[in-house]
Amino acid sequence: MKKNVAIAMGGYSSEYRISINSGNVVYKNLDREKYNPYRVHILQKEWFVIGENDEPYPINRSNFTVTIDGKLITFDCVFNTIHGTPGENGLLQAYLELLDIPQTSCDFYQSALTFNKRDLISVLKPYGIKTAVNYFLNKGDEVEPDEIVKKVGLPCFVKANKAGSSFGITKVKQKENIIRAVKFALKEDDEVIVESFLDGTEVSVGVIMHNGEVTALPVTEIVSENEFFDYEAKYLGKSQEITPARISEEQTKKVQEIAKLIYRKLKMKGFSRSEFIFHEGEPHFI
Known part of the structure; x- marks a missing residue:
């Protein structure tokens, strides 16, 4: 019997379009002799399946099912192609784990940890893994360019702490540009990490x-x-x-x-x- 596979795509971040492209690649190439693939768009305001006629069918978030043409569809597995939140930071993984639905990513804790640059570095350093010198800021913290340059030097990279695919990243060559780079990173996340070049x-x-x-x-x-x-x-x-x-x-x-x-x-x-x-x-x- 063929398995029903939900290909999760979209997400809530600036990487939405990249994720849609990734999900469509999986959808086109999944073996139809073994699987029934479904394109599941997970957006900030709505979750829905794209039917064969490109008509959206809403997902029931209480149990991650969908009804198409009067037939209730349950999923045997979720193929996660979401870039950014909620597919890379553990939120979707935790939700699916509660529903006991297998998915292709690592578990929710590992997803959350590896999406957080600061926390991941802190966990890996005791194992002798070398990283750039870094400086951390929360939204609302005073930005002190002199202190940052003293710690990490120039040039440096100012990054959104919890974001991927190089959104919210600036290579800073002059101290005068640090504050602007921090503001740019804060458009993607409420935490910023500055790393040495x-x-x-x-x-x-x-x-x-x-x-x-x-x-x-x-x-x-x-x-x-x-x-x-x-x-x-x-x-x-x-x-x-x-x-x-x-x-x-x-x-x-x-x-x-x-x-x-x-x-x-x-x-x-x-x-x-x-x-x-x-x-x-x-x-x-x-």
């Missing part, structure tokens, strides 16, 4: 649980046409992704082991991707 080769390492073993995939080098791997570089073709990365065998093994360590220590599930910059020859987690 790491000059070096940027790489991405995928990790997956395969046959009961944590396995690192080949390392991919990221070369952006822009000053950093921003939205345009990620989604509008302004970057190169080179696999395998042009780093030494020793560096490859080292960064793969670190990525696997992160996966194990955080008790991740399914697949994950960790990004690093080789700064002064050492991989720094970003």
Whole structure:
């Protein structure tokens, strides 16, 4: 009997359109001989299934079901393609866990933790994982450019603490631009993290649980046409992704082991991707 799969897409953040594209790719490619895929749009004001005729059918949020043409549809699994909240920060995962509906992401705690840059760094540092020097601000805190520059130096990156895909990020080269960059980041989140600039080769390492073993995939080098791997570089073709990365065998093994360590220590599930910059020859987690 074929499984009913809800492909969750959309979300509440600036990454809505990216998520819709991701979800549609899954919808088009899921094996119809094994699965009945449903496009589930999860928006701030409404959740609904897009029917074959592109007509929306509202989701019953009390049990995550939908009625189409008089037939009640329940879901065997949720394929989560939401970028940002509520699909990456643990909210959707917690909701589905309460309903006992399997989903393709890690559990709610791991999702919430890995979406919060400050908290994730704090958890990983005791394991010897190198990161940029960072400075943290809450919305309403006084912004002190002199203190920030003293801590992290220039240039630096000002980022929304809980956001992805390079929304709310500014590379700051002059102290006078820090306050403006913080205000820009606060449009995406109520917390801001400022990080020191790491000059070096940027790489991405995928990790997956395969046959009961944590396995690192080949390392991919990221070369952006822009000053950093921003939205345009990620989604509008302004970057190169080179696999395998042009780093030494020793560096490859080292960064793969670190990525696997992160996966194990955080008790991740399914697949994950960790990004690093080789700064002064050492991989720094970003």
